[in-house]
Amino acid sequence: MVKVESFSLDHTKVAAPFVRKCEVKTGEKGDKVTKFDLRFMQPNEEFMNISAIHTLEHLLAGYMREVMDGIIDISPMGCRTGFYMIAWNEVSVDKVIETLNYALKKVLETKEIPAANEVQCGNYRDHSLEGAKELASMLLKKGISSEIYK
Numbered sequence: 001m002v003k004v005e006s007f008s009l010d011h012t013k014v015a016a017p018f019v020r021k022c023e024v025k026t027g028e029k030g031d032k033v034t035k036f037d038l039r040f041m042q043p044n045e046e047f048m049n050i051s052a053i054h055t056l057e058h059l060l061a062g063y064m065r066e067v068m069d070g071i072i073d074i075s076p077m078g079c080r081t082g083f084y085m086i087a088w089n090e091v092s093v094d095k096v097i098e099t100l101n102y103a104l105k106k107v108l109e110t111k112e113i114p115a116a117n118e119v120q121c122g123n124y125r126d127h128s129l130e131g132a133k134e135l136a137s138m139l140l141k142k143g144i145s146s147e148i149y150k
Contacts, residue, residue: 005035011043015150016081017139019096033072034091038100039082039148040139047080052131054123055113057083059132062114063103068095093146100144107136 005022020037027033041047048056053076060074060083070088077084085096110133116124 006037009037013150014039014043014148015145016040016042017142018145018148019093019100020146020148021091021093021096022084024090032089034087034089036085036087036091036093036096037082038074038085038096040135041081043079043081048076048135049128049131050080051126051128052135053080055116055127055129055132056107056135058114058116058121058127059107059110060100060103063106064099066106067102068099097144097146101140104136104140107132108140 009020016039018037018039020039022035022037024032024034057074057076064074064085065071068087068091070091072086072088074083074085076082110129113127113129115121116127118124
């Protein structure tokens, strides 16, 4: 099997919440793409509710792009402990943390989930704005670090 970057992370030694720059890849024409681990929950100890993740995915997709150019994608991790974010160019961890904090504060102010309808969403009935707000509040209270190890 090809070596997968995220499988080389020792999940028993990290301390969530944190933002980690996973890798920077350079394409054939010199374009750079940066991948980040936005880890919200402590691996193998806690995980996010799927409805809250879904709503947070919708909200982060818009709010993070309000203040940071070049975001290609923000997708939940299968283990439900965080999200991966991919962006054009080299981006600093501090910029991602600043952007994420902005977005989480906006989540707390949100009254309606964007694109939560059958035309724009593949599972529009499975959302939890309350759950997304609880996650945002918890993350802001704990503080998101650039230090990943205990």
